[in-house]
Amino acid sequence: MTTFLSLCFLFFVGSCLGWCIEVVFRRFVSAKKWINPGFLTGPYLPIYGFGLVGLYSVCAIPVQTGSGWGDALVTILIMGVIMTAIEYVAGLIFIKGMKIKLWDYSNQPGNVQGIICPLFSLIWTAAGAAYYFVIDPFVIGWVEWFVSNIAFSFVVGIFFGVMFVDIASAVNLSVRIRAFAKQYDIVVAYEKLKLSIRRRYEEAHDRLVSEGKKFKKPGFLFAFRSYRNLEDDLKDYSDGDPQKKDEDTPQ
Numbered sequence: 001m002t003t004f005l006s007l008c009f010l011f012f013v014g015s016c017l018g019w020c021i022e023v024v025f026r027r028f029v030s031a032k033k034w035i036n037p038g039f040l041t042g043p044y045l046p047i048y049g050f051g052l053v054g055l056y057s058v059c060a061i062p063v064q065t066g067s068g069w070g071d072a073l074v075t076i077l078i079m080g081v082i083m084t085a086i087e088y089v090a091g092l093i094f095i096k097g098m099k100i101k102l103w104d105y106s107n108q109p110g111n112v113q114g115i116i117c118p119l120f121s122l123i124w125t126a127a128g129a130a131y132y133f134v135i136d137p138f139v140i141g142w143v144e145w146f147v148s149n150i151a152f153s154f155v156v157g158i159f160f161g162v163m164f165v166d167i168a169s170a171v172n173l174s175v176r177i178r179a180f181a182k183q184y185d186i187v188v189a190y191e192k193l194k195l196s197i198r199r200r201y202e203e204a205h206d207r208l209v210s211e212g213k214k215f216k217k218p219g220f221l222f223a224f225r226s227y228r229n230l231e232d233d234l235k236d237y238s239d240g241d242p243q244k245k246d247e248d249t250p251q
Helices: 002-028 046-060 068-098 118-148 150-184 190-210 230-239
Strands: none
Touching (some): 002 046, 068 118
């Protein structure tokens, strides 16, 4: 039972830290603005939770090749394979099951269905090396702290409770997106859709404020908050028209 709770704790830590990394990456590298990444509303990304659990589990099972460097090399390669597999399975579930593309590597050489590619597999392997040589001792310390303070599992339980409610809400949203995608025979790029909705909301906000009207500023966490219904936002997204029509402006 302690092992199970420890893995749940690591999932909690990995999900939250991964979310923080993605937020910073989008702000300063990709989107150039603060935007809530991923499929859920809350400050967590489950794929990173699974990743941390996977890395910790691999390191917990000793590899014996007869050479210290050989042990490290094999372990790191296994980590790279596991992280790539997690990314592929997650991407496949969303694309095939929900017609939603959370990320897209289609422009990368050697990509597989736009879900995984050699470049990011190499990045995951490098991340595995960093974990093996630098991060793992800290993670072991976190687990030891958790085992010594098992009452913290109450906080972890709250985290999972909130996340499951969040997942239920996100699934409801994805069903509507999937219905639209199926109707128009497309796959919706989730991050691009969020940016499209956010851009239109910001344009409406700036225009109405300049006219002396009150209009709530778009929130950071609620990426799908809009003054229109989702179907209209999806149609605009699929048309690829970044300009808002005057008749769509809220009064």
